[in-house]
Amino acid sequence: MGKPKLKPEIKTESVVQPSPKWNVVVLNDPINYTDYVVLAFVKVLRVTRPVAKKLMLQVHEEGRAMVWTGDREPAEMMALELQQWHLNAILEKDG
Amino acid sequence: MAELRLTMTAEARKVLTDLLRLIAPAAARVSVNRAKIPDADPEVASFWTETLSAQAGEEARLLATAFASAKGDPAIIVLRNEAQSLAFLRALSAVRFALRDLVFADIPDSQLDGAEDLEDESLPSEKRHALACYSCFGLLQQSLIHQLDSEA
Numbered sequence: 563m564g565k566p567k568l569k570p571e572i573k574t575e576s577v578v579q580p581s582p583k584w585n586v587v588v589l590n591d592p593i594n595y596t597d598y599v600v601l602a603f604v605k606v607l608r609v610t611r612p613v614a615k616k617l618m619l620q621v622h623e624e625g626r627a628m629v630w631t632g633d634r635e636p637a638e639m640m641a642l643e644l645q646q647w648h649l650n651a652i653l654e655k656d657g
Numbered sequence: 658m659a660e661l662r663l664t665m666t667a668e669a670r671k672v673l674t675d676l677l678r679l680i681a682p683a684a685a686r687v688s689v690n691r692a693k694i695p696d697a698d699p700e701v702a703s704f705w706t707e708t709l710s711a712q713a714g715e716e717a718r719l720l721a722t723a724f725a726s727a728k729g730d731p732a733i734i735v736l737r738n739e740a741q742s743l744a745f746l747r748a749l750s751a752v753r754f755a756l757r758d759l760v761f762a763d764i765p766d767s768q769l770d771g772a773e774d775l776e777d778e779s780l781p782s783e784k785r786h787a788l789a790c791y792s793c794f795g796l797l798q799q800s801l802i803h804q805l806d807s808e809a
Binding site for chain 2: 592593594595597598600601604605611638641642645646647648650651652653
């Protein structure tokens, strides 16, 4: 009599946690002109002028605006680039 | 993009050049010190510090060269292309921050761009002089922005 073939049932499950997102936030400052900030947003964030103006107004009126969200490394590069324009850019973990 | 030009009187050029000579080394330090460098990762922090320091040095050189080359009356600063114009614009911002931090940190933000401070006899003359230069750098910045961005 042959041995019964037992095939063990193995279930595997991989859980991939999505990496946390990072926000690039620009804070208001008293030195840079509004038109300068709009130009900086157009060049760094590569957004249209109306979008840049809307973000600038948010910074100006509310003191801060979240200008970009994404993975940590590109967020760091974007914040650095904004600081190279002498804007008060900071990184905040999303959520 | 065609070259951009910034025009000023020879006297203004001399005053601004003298001030730049005085403030340039400190301006570079201010630029790095005031940056909000993420400190959680030493490698990232070091990269940011090096990048911002190098940029501060370049900005100081760019301003010094531009003002030194602007001869004649009126004195004309010629910016050859968009990259140079944008770099010049950023450099002017750095100088304004440096003046703010180093010379008149005690003046409220709301009064910074007010011409009344230039007439304020109670302020020491060096401070009034720095305020006038601060305004001039701002005017140059605005002139450049309007040439770069026709909608501004």
